[in-house]
Each structure stands twice: as structure tokens, then as C-alpha cells.
Amino acid sequence: MLIELSIYLLTGVIAGFFAGLLGIGGGLIIVPVLTTAFVYFLHTPHLVHLAIGTSMATILVTAVASIRAHQKHDAIRWDIVKTLTPGILLGGLFGGWVSQFFNANTLAQIFAVIELVIAIKMLTDAQPNPHRELPGLAARSVAGTFIGAISSLVGIGGGALNTPYMVWHNVSVRQAIATSAACSLPVATAGTLGFLIGGWNATDLPAYATGYIYWPAFFGIVVASFFVAPIGAALTHRLPVKLLKRVFGILLIILAIKMFWF
Template identity: 35%
Template sequence: MMPPVAELAGLVVALLATGVVAGLLAGVFGIGGGAVIVPVLYQFLLLLGIDHDLVMQIAVGSSLGVIVPTSIRSFLAHRAHGAVDEALLKEWLLPVPLGAIAAGFLIAIISGEALRIVFVVLATLMALRLLFGRQSWRLGADLPGRTVRVVVGFLIGLFSTLMGVGGGVFNNAFMTLYGRSMHQAVATSAGVGVLIAIPGVLGTIWAGWGRAGLPPLSLGFVNLLAVLLLIPVTMAMAPIGARLAHRTSRRRLEIGFGLFLLVVALRFLVSLV
């Protein structure tokens, strides 16, 4: 049974508000906002009575659908500042999408519960990095050799797609731990989001194609209604976030985002009990 009109209206407002936050995060952190979108869509779909075994997959796929235009716009905004490491992006043109494609195969075969466990583990690691990481931490003065970079690119594509995120936090950590500036890491992460989201969307469409129990207006695990509601707002807010990233102190934003991720991880953990 569908929720009352008032409840649906409230959910639409919540989704639009989420788009504002997700778009700002896309610009500020160089991410696609998926860490915000996935848990909200998860709740949205549960309230609509969607099959519990499919909710997480649909949230992840739909989040990736939103990240495609958001990441592109965020990347173009950051590129205008000249901070993008285009050499690294070119090197990752193959390994990052391959990781995203591999994640699509996994999403097709693992349960929604397993996908939530992945989200809990990775979100917790992301939160701890944001809350307790220090910009002074270094593993090296420059990025490691090509083999390591290729493996890292593949893993960023894999884990980010499984979470329905653009890979910004993972890439930011990698680049800054190896001596790159936060501004360059953020700008480059927006480009990484493009490399993840496009094959990730195609993979999740394939993974969910023909599944019974999908909500109306779905292409596989990508729900077009959720995507269409969120895209305009996130695209409008991403350039604003990009401008803030170049003139705003980041520490409070990192702490707030880290705490949010911990709350989300706890919520998913409770749902597994």
C-alpha cells in the first residue's frame, strides 16, 4: 500500500533537501554525494514498501545515477581552477571503470544484507579517516609506482560502486597521504567520480534488469523518479560547493561529515540485527 499523500510530499521535500546537501558535498569534497543519498533513498524505498531484499541495491544504483551529472559538473568547476591531476586521471581511465564493472557483477549476486554490511564497514572507515586523520600524515613524498596506482584505482572503483558513492573520500585519502595538496585531491576526485558513476550506472542497470519487485520507473536497480528529483538540485549546488572548497576552512565540514557517516553506519548496523 502506498503511503498517504502528505507523507509522500514530506519525502519529496526530504529528497530535495538531500539534493542540496549532496550537491554541496560534491563540490566541497569532490564526491558525488552518494554517502548522503544512499541512506535517504534506502529509507524512502522502505516506506514505499519496496521488497526489502532489493532496497539497498536500488538505493546504490539510483545514487550512482545522480552522481553522473553531479560529478561531471563538479569536475568541470574544479578543472577551471587548474587543480586537477589530469595525468593520474588518464592513468586511471581503465582501472577505475574496471573496478566499477566488477562491483556491478557483485551487486547482481550478493544480497541486500551483504551490501549493507559493505556500506557499514566502508562508511565507518571513511568516518574515522575524516574525524581523526591529519593533513600532516604521510606515507610518502609522492604517489607510489604505477602498479600500486593501478591497483588502488581498481579498488577505489570497486568499493565506491558497492557503496553508491563517487570515490572522493577514498581518493582524497590516497592522494593526501602521498604528499598531494587537499585542493588537488578534491579536484581530481571529482574526475574519479565520473569514471566510477558512468560504468557503475550501466552495471547496476544490468544487475537489476528483469528483477521482480522493482518500483515503477526503474531501469534495473536505477530508479528514474529518485534520480530525476535529485539531479537538478545537486547539479545546481555542486559549483557552489566547489567555490567554497577553495576559500573555506575544511575541518568543521570534515567533522560534520564524519559524524554523519557514523550515524548512517549505526543505522544500517541496527537494521542487520
């Protein structure tokens, strides 16, 4: 149990740092690591579902810590958060609930493909049209619903999709990261509820699991990430984000490849 808990704590440190730094929620790291760890420590056919559901639950805590840190720099665009949140909540709840209809291999492959796409986007760093602006309320609601559903389904917290979406519409990188951290909270709230409901009647769940949330992993990760996420968030406003995005993009490719053969 000590080795298992140590893995969860280390995962929380790494995921919390990048969640605060890049506004990504941490799930891109948490899900592959938990999926691998659960193969050794748990005996259940719901490995990927538990990894994703647990990831969503941890993002609830990580997001709060990141928001507090980013708010000190007055970097969060609350006007954007307010317009995206209704769609995010709807999509997030749907994504978490619908996960029960996918088998573990399918979920793992969906996650891997999305992670690869995000990694390529980070590495290429394509620039938007300088005249592009955020669309109106209706289009933002559709975008929020899509982001919430996909993010919840694969447990990535929303920031990995929200940040590129905002940057593509010429929101500054630092504001996009901070705002994405804030948007991760409604994604995680709806997604966690969806995974609780979706896994409520699942059979062959391990001890200490409620629905698709495995509490030992949850507590190990949040204890570490809660204290580390503010450090990453503070460094967002000091370090060269472009270089860090490239390093993180390479890490995502490695983790995505691993998910194809979890």
C-alpha cells in the same frame, strides 16, 4: 508523491553541496537517505540495491557539475585522473555487476563499515610521511581497480576513497578533492552500467525502475545537486576544509549507524 519528491530534492541539495566541497560524489549521504525513504515509499526486497544504483546514476550528473567548478580554479590533476581511470572503469563495472549476488542486509552492512572507516579517517586526519609520493602506473592501476570496485559496490562515487588515497601520497588537499571529483565520473559511469546490467532481470522491482535505478529519486536528486555542487566546489577554495571534514565525519558516523539497522 509530493513528500517523496521533496525528500529527494533535499537529499540532492545536501549531497550536492558536500560532493562539490569534499569531492566525495555524494553517495555517502544519498544511499542511507534513499534506503530509509524507500522503506516507506517502495514495496520491494531490493531497497538497498535500488538506493546504491540510483546513487551511482546521480553521481554522473553531480560529478560533471563539480568538475566544471574545480576546473575554473585549475585544481584538477588530470595526469592522476588519466592513470587511475582504466582501473576505476574496470573495478566500477565489476562492483556494480557483482552487487546482484549480495542480499540487501549484507550490502547495507558493507556500506556502513566503509562509511565508518571513512568517518574515522576524516576525524583523525592522520598525516602522511612527507616523503611519500604517488606510486607508478602499475600500482595506480591496482589502486584504481580497488577504489572503483568498492565505490561502485556501495554507491559512494569513489571520491571518499580517492581523496584519502591522494592526500596520503602528499597531493595537496584541494587538488585531491578536485581530482577526486573528476575521478567520480568514470566510477559513476561504470557503476551505473553495472547496476543496470545486474538488476535487469530482477523481479519485484517498483514501477519507474530500470535495473537497480529508480528514476523519480534520480531526477529529484540531480535537479537539486546539479545547481548546488558548483557552490560546494567553489567554497572548497575558500572555507577551512579541516573543520568541514570533521563536521562531515560526525554526520557519516550517524548515517553509518543508521545503515546497520536500515
